[in-house]
Amino acid sequence: MAEVLVYVDHADGAVRKPTLELLTLARRIGDPVAVALGAGAGDTAATLAEHGAVRVLTHEAAEYADYLVVPKVDALRAAHDIVSPAAVLVPSSAEGKEIAARLALRIGSGVITDAIDLEAGDQGPVATQSVFAAAYTTKSRVSKGTPVITVKPNSAAVEPAPAAGAVEALDVTFSEQATGTKVTARTPRESTGRPELTEAAIVVSGGRGVNGAENFAVIEALADSLGAAVGASRAAVDAGWYPHTNQVGQTGKSVSPQLYVAAGISGAIQHRAGMQTSKTIVAINKDAEAPIFELVDYGVVGDLFDVVPQLTEEIVARKG
Amino acid sequence: MSLRIVVTVKYVPDATGDRHFADDLTVDRDDVDGLLSELDEYAVEQALRISENSDDDVEITVLTVGPEDAKDALRKALSMGADKAIHVEDDDLHGTDAIGTSLVLAKAVEKAGYDLVISGMASTDGTMGVVPALLAERLGVPQVTLLSEVSVEDGTVKGRRDGDAATERLEAALPAVVSVTDQSGEARYPSFKGIMAAKKKPVESWDLSDLDVDADEVGLENAWTTVDGATERPARTAGTIVKDEGEGGRQLAEFLAGQKFV
Numbered sequence: 001m002a003e004v005l006v007y008v009d010h011a012d013g014a015v016r017k018p019t020l021e022l023l024t025l026a027r028r029i030g031d032p033v034a035v036a037l038g039a040g041a042g043d044t045a046a047t048l049a050e051h052g053a054v055r056v057l058t059h060e061a062a063e064y065a066d067y068l069v070v071p072k073v074d075a076l077r078a079a080h081d082i083v084s085p086a087a088v089l090v091p092s093s094a095e096g097k098e099i100a101a102r103l104a105l106r107i108g109s110g111v112i113t114d115a116i117d118l119e120a121g122d123q124g125p126v127a128t129q130s131v132f133a134a135a136y137t138t139k140s141r142v143s144k145g146t147p148v149i150t151v152k153p154n155s156a157a158v159e160p161a162p163a164a165g166a167v168e169a170l171d172v173t174f175s176e177q178a179t180g181t182k183v184t185a186r187t188p189r190e191s192t193g194r195p196e197l198t199e200a201a202i203v204v205s206g207g208r209g210v211n212g213a214e215n216f217a218v219i220e221a222l223a224d225s226l227g228a229a230v231g232a233s234r235a236a237v238d239a240g241w242y243p244h245t246n247q248v249g250q251t252g253k254s255v256s257p258q259l260y261v262a263a264g265i266s267g268a269i270q271h272r273a274g275m276q277t278s279k280t281i282v283a284i285n286k287d288a289e290a291p292i293f294e295l296v297d298y299g300v301v302g303d304l305f306d307v308v309p310q311l312t313e314e315i316v317a318r319k320g
Numbered sequence: 321m322s323l324r325i326v327v328t329v330k331y332v333p334d335a336t337g338d339r340h341f342a343d344d345l346t347v348d349r350d351d352v353d354g355l356l357s358e359l360d361e362y363a364v365e366q367a368l369r370i371s372e373n374s375d376d377d378v379e380i381t382v383l384t385v386g387p388e389d390a391k392d393a394l395r396k397a398l399s400m401g402a403d404k405a406i407h408v409e410d411d412d413l414h415g416t417d418a419i420g421t422s423l424v425l426a427k428a429v430e431k432a433g434y435d436l437v438i439s440g441m442a443s444t445d446g447t448m449g450v451v452p453a454l455l456a457e458r459l460g461v462p463q464v465t466l467l468s469e470v471s472v473e474d475g476t477v478k479g480r481r482d483g484d485a486a487t488e489r490l491e492a493a494l495p496a497v498v499s500v501t502d503q504s505g506e507a508r509y510p511s512f513k514g515i516m517a518a519k520k521k522p523v524e525s526w527d528l529s530d531l532d533v534d535a536d537e538v539g540l541e542n543a544w545t546t547v548d549g550a551t552e553r554p555a556r557t558a559g560t561i562v563k564d565e566g567e568g569g570r571q572l573a574e575f576l577a578g579q580k581f582v
C-alpha cells in the first residue's frame with residue numbers, strides 16, 4: 001500500500017490530538033509514515049505506533065526551535081524524498097499551513113488548506129473544505145504533484161490501530177534559508193488547566209455583553225462545570241478582557257466542537273466564520289434580534305448575568 | 321538610505337454580502353461587491369507606520385493581482401497613504417490558485433524592486449494564510465510572518481508572533497517578507513485629503529508578458545488544485561428560543577441534559 005507522510009505536532013514528545021486525527025485519516029489513503037522533529041521527537045514513537053504509524057522518522061536539532069518554519073520544511077522535504085508518499089498531511093495550525101505550502105512549492109505540488117474531511121478518490125485524496133464562513137462546503141483535490149493537505153483539528157474521531165512504528169533517524173541537511181528568521185525569545189503560554197480551544201468537545205464563549213474582564217469569571221465557571229474551553233469574541237479581546245489566543249472567529253481560532261455556547265455575542269459574520277460548524281449551538285443574549293439566534297439549536301433571550309450562573313448551578317447540581 | 325516596501329493587497333468579495341461560486345466553481349464576483357481585503361488594511365497601516373518612524377526615505381508600493389475592479393483596492397490603499405500602485409491584470413489569471421498567485425506576486429515584487437514585502441495574515445475569501453510564506457520561499461528571503469508587532473531598524477526587521485503554544489520574538493535581515501495580524505494596530509481611515517491625493521498617484525498595469533510568466537503556469541486549467549464541487553450549507557433548522565422569565569438557565573440545563581452534555 002502507498003505510504004502517506006504525516007507531520008507530527010508535539011510538545012517535547014507529547015503528541016497533540018490533531019496529529020492522531022491525521023493518522024486516522026491517513027489510513028484511508030495509505031500507510032502512515034510519521035515525521036517527528038525537534039526536542040523529544042523520539043518520545044512520540046509509541047503513541048504514533050499505537051495510532052497506525054508504520055514508520056516514525058525522527059530528527060532532533062536545535063534549529064527547529066531556534067529558527068522559524070524553514071528547518072521543518074527542509075526536514076519534511078528530506079522525508080518526502082526518501083518515502084515518495086501518495087500524500088503529505090499536516091495539521092492546520094498557522095505554522096502547519098506555512099510548512100505545507102512551502103513544501104508543496106518545493107516538490108512542484110499543489111496545496112489544500114483547512115480540510116475538514118478526507119477520503120480516497122480515483123484521482124487522489126479528496127478534501128472537504130468549509131468555506132465563505134461555512135456557507136459552502138467544497139470538495140477539492142490536488143491536481144499536480146504529491147497532494148499536500150492541511151487538516152483542521154476535530155476533523156475525525158481518533159481511532160487507535162496498532163502498527164509497527166519502527167523508528168528511523170531522518171537525515172536532514174538544512175538549506176541556506178533555514179537560519180533566515182531567528183527566534184530570539186520564546187515565552188510559553190501558561191496552561192489554564194482547561195482543554196485546548198480548538199480540540200475541546202465543548203466551548204463556552206463570552207462577548208461584549210460580558211462587559212468587563214472580571215465578569216469573565218461567570219463564563220469560566222460555566223466552562224468548568226462542563227469541562228469546556230473558554231472562547232471570546234474579538235470585541236471582548238480588543239477590550240482587553242480576555243487573551244487574544246482565546247478569540248474565536250475569522251482572525252482567531254476556528255472551532256468545531258460538539259457544543260458551542262455563546263453568551264453576550266451578537267453573531268457577526270467574522271465570529272460565525274469560526275464557530276458555525278459546531279454540532280450544537282446555544283446562545284444567551286438579551287437582544288431577541290441578535291443574528292446569533294439564526295444559528296442556534298437553543299437560545300435564551302435574557303441577561304447573561306441571570307441565565308449563566310443559574311445554568312452553572314443547575315449543571316453542578318445535576319452532576320452531583 | 322532608502323527603504324522600498326511593497327504591500328500585497330487583495331481585492332475580495334465583501335464578507336458581509338452573499339458570497340457564491342460561479343459555474344466554473346471560482347468566486348462569483350458579479351453578484352457581490354468587492355473591496356480591499358480588510359486584513360490587508362493592517363499591512364498598509366504597518367507600512368505607513370514604518371515609514372513614519374524611519375529616518376530613511378521610504379517608498380510604499382501597493383501591489384495587487386486581480387481583475388479590472390481590483391483597482392478599487394489599490395485606490396483605497398493609496399488614499400490611506402501609499403505612494404504608488406501596481407496592478408497585475410490578465411485574462412489568463414482567472415481561477416489561479418495559491419501556488420500560481422504566489423508566482424505572479426513574486427515576479428511582480430522582483431520587477432518592482434523591494435527591501436521589504438508586507439502582506440496581510442490571510443485574505444478574507446480564500447483565508448489560506450499561505451501566500452506570504454510562499455512568497456518568501458520563491459524570493460529566497462526570510463519570512464517573518466503573523467506579526468502582532470513589527471519594526472524595522474538598520475536593515476533588520478523584528479517582530480512578535482503570538483502562536484498557540486508560545487509568544488515568539490523574531491528577527492531577520494532585509495530583504496524579507498512580513499505578514500501582520502489584525503492585532504498589529506488599528507488601520508487608519510483615509511482622510512479627504514488622502515482620497516483626493518490618491519487620484520493623482522500613479523497606478524501601473526502589468527500583464528503576464530511583462531512578468532515573463534507563461535499563461536500555462538496560471539489560471540483555472542493549469543492550477544495545482546481542482547475544485548470538484550461546492551454545495552451551499554443547508555440552512556439550520558430553526559431552534560428553540562425561550563425568553564428568560566427567571567427559569568432560563570434551568571431550561572437551558574434541561575436542554576443540555578437532553579442532548580447528553582450534562
Ligand SMILES: Cc1cc2nc3c(=O)[nH]c(=O)nc-3n(C[C@H](O)[C@H](O)[C@H](O)COP(=O)(O)OP(=O)(O)OC[C@H]3O[C@@H](n4cnc5c(N)ncnc54)[C@H](O)[C@@H]3O)c2cc1C
Binds near residue numbers: 271502
Ligand atoms: C477583518 C475582521 C476580522 C474579524 N475577526 C473576528 C474574529 O475572529 N472573531 C470575532 O468574534 N469577531 C471578529 N471581527 C469583529 C466582528 O465583526 C464583530 O465586531 C465582533 O464579533 C462583535 O463581538 P460581540 O458579538 O462580542 O459584540 P457585539 O456585536 O457588540 O455584541 C454584543 C452582544 O451582547 C449582547 N449583550 C449585551 N449585554 C448583555 C447581557 N448582559 N446579557 C446578554 N447579552 C448581552 C448584546 O445584545 C449584543 O448582541 C472581525 C472583524 C473584521 C472587520
Ligand SMILES: Cc1cc2nc3c(=O)[nH]c(=O)nc-3n(C[C@H](O)[C@H](O)[C@H](O)COP(=O)(O)OP(=O)(O)OC[C@H]3O[C@@H](n4cnc5c(N)ncnc54)[C@H](O)[C@@H]3O)c2cc1C
Binds near residue numbers: 131330347383
Ligand atoms: C473559498 C476558497 C478556497 C480556496 N482554497 C484553495 C486551496 O485550498 N488551495 C489553493 O491553492 N487555492 C485555493 N483558493 C485560491 C486562493 O485563495 C487564491 O489563489 C488566492 O489568491 C491565494 O490564497 P488566499 O486568498 O487564501 O491568500 P492568503 O494566503 O490567505 O493571503 C495572505 C496575503 O497574501 C496576499 N495576497 C493573496 N492573494 C493576493 C493577490 N491576488 N494579490 C495581492 N496580494 C495577495 C495578501 O496580502 C493577503 O493578505 C481558494 C479560494 C477560495 C475563494
